[in-house]
Amino acid sequence: MAAIARGSSALFRRLVRTTTMTTETASDVERFLRRAPHRGAVVQFKLSDIGEGIMEVTVKEWYVKEGDKVSQFDSICEVQSDKASVTITSRYDGVITKLYYDADDVALVGKPLVDIETESASDVIQEEDVVETPAMAREEHTHQEIKGLKTQATPAVRRLAMENNIKLSEVVGSGKDGRILKEDILDFLARQTGAILPPSPFQERQTPPPDPPLAAAAESVPRRPAVSFHKAMAKSMTAALAIPHLGLCDQVDLSRLVALRAELKADARGHGVNLSYMPFFIKAASLCLARFPILNASLDQSCQNITYKVSHNIGVAMDTALGLLVPTVKNVQLLSILEVARELNRLQELGAAGQLGTADLSGGTFSLSNIGSIGGTYAKPVILPPEVAIGALGKIQVLPRFDASGHVIRAHVMNVSWSADHRVIDGATMCRFSNMWRDFLQNPSGMLLHLK
Structure with missing residues (x-):
């Protein structure tokens, strides 16, 4: 009937x-x-590619059951790869008629997750087009939600993102409830290409400082690293053993930077940003990478090809409840120090909540590890393949030093340890990079001449 x-x-x-x-x-x-009800057909909703060559994930939790009604952007389930947690959301309106997996089962990319009876037959045709057309398969990924970051957008905005090969999971939305607007896509595109656009709502939006009670609560949570993250670390560090590491250590007098940060902290807080020393370290590294691009390159497994990266996607090692993670600040070469600080705040909040997504943890070209935030003085950092260099920053200590007149003064001194892939980077190059980075931080006003 x-x-x-x-x-x-x-x-x-x-x-x-x-x-x-x-x-x-x-x-x-x-x-x-x-x-009589006007029903559509039953559609198999498949697990689309979530990037990084991941072919299987573990279904951690279902948010729906058979018979539940869902709408576009409603959460269906949470899956866990060896890199991040990802929440899968619905493409359309309908009723769940079948779940293909139980919790803790392994789901395969490209295979059905659920069956959904759509509300109209037109939805079936659209879904079949998405599955069969490779160019549209990227759009299916935009309907996924990196845990804690909804990727809600209108069809027009999704089309604009697809035409420019932009994943919505990498774009921060400025609309209501985090919805991604056209201006957000244009702003993201401008950062990728270096184009200059008029100020957008994204640029004017202020990020509130983290809630101290929440931060304190996060620190009190026992560390229980996920097994998948242990597997990822084991795989990465095993690959790192094949790299001949070149080590270099130096000391940096941060006295002027300490004074400068003290002056700027209040202004940064007025923009909703917590200004630490790390944004200065990151921006100084980016300025040096522009001068020494070999440190922002990657080497293939056969050691035959070197790829120089245009974007400075600087990874920052973080100690989280899930273990050691290295989220990346993307396109540092296009960001101001304030913008770097804002993005770093966002990554730190997500890391403390265990909600860093695949987009945040991938695409790094160079890394820094701030071991000093815990209390270490020296470290021997291990390169994260396919990157070719990494730095480890020690704690800042107040130590006696001699000034130009020979008088003993108080100085804020930090040790830095560099590791480089000796197959492509020699000691002289690493040392020149370190000297330039040190000079920028010892004389931070000199960075102004090179900022864009």
């Missing part, structure tokens, strides 16, 4: 003419058909 209900009135009239049906019976059938 439901199928007949979707037919035209002409079809119903032919049915009446070709069957022995009284007028009263025909009227009863017509009234029934008008009340």
Whole structure:
């Protein structure tokens, strides 16, 4: 009957003419058909590619059950790869008719997750087009939600992102409830290409400082690293053993930077940003990478090809409840120190909550590890393949030093330890990079001449 209900009135009239049906019976059938639900077909909702070559994930939690009604952007389930947690959201409106996996089962990319009975037949055609057309497959990824960061957007905005090969999971939305607007896509594109656009709502938005009670609560949570993150670390560090590491250590007098940060902290707080020393370290590294691009390169496994990266995606090692993670601050070469600080605040908050997504943890080209935040003085950092260099920063100590007149003064001194891939980077290059980085931080006003 439901199928007949979707037919035209002409079809119903032919049915009446070709069957022995009284007028009263025909009227009863017509009234029934008008009340019959107009349902669409059942569609298999498949697990799309979540990047980084991941082919399987573990289903950690279902947010729906069979018979539940869902709308676009509603959460369906949370899956866990060896890199991050990802929440999968619905593409369209409908009713869940089947779950293909139980909790803790391994789900395969490209295979069905759930069956959904759509509310109209047109949804079926759109879904089939998405599955069969490679160019549109990227759009399916935009309907996923990196845990804690909804990727809600209108079809027009999704189309704009797809045309520019932008993943919505990498864009911060400035609309209501984090919805991504056209201006957010244009702003993201400008950062990628270096174009200059008029100020957008994204640029004017202020990020509130983290809530101290929440931060304190996060620190009190026992560390229980996820098994998948241990696997990822083991895999990465095993690959790092094949790299001949070149080590270099130096000391940096941060006395002027300490004074400068003290002056700027209040102003940064007025913009909703907690200004630490790390944004200065990151920006100084980016300025040096522009001068020594070999340190922002990658080497293939056969050691035959070196790829120089245009973007300075600087990873920052963080000690989180899930273990050691290295989220990246993207396109540092295009960001101001304040913008670097804002992005670093965002990554730190997500890391403390265990909500760093794949987009935050991938794409790094150079890394820094701030071991000094815990209390270490020296460290021997291990390169994260396919990167070719990494730095470890020690704690800042107040130590006696001699000034230009030979008088003993108080100085804020930090040790830095560099590791480089000796197959492509020699000691002289690493030392020159370190000297330039040290000079920028010892004389931070000199950075102004090179900031864009």
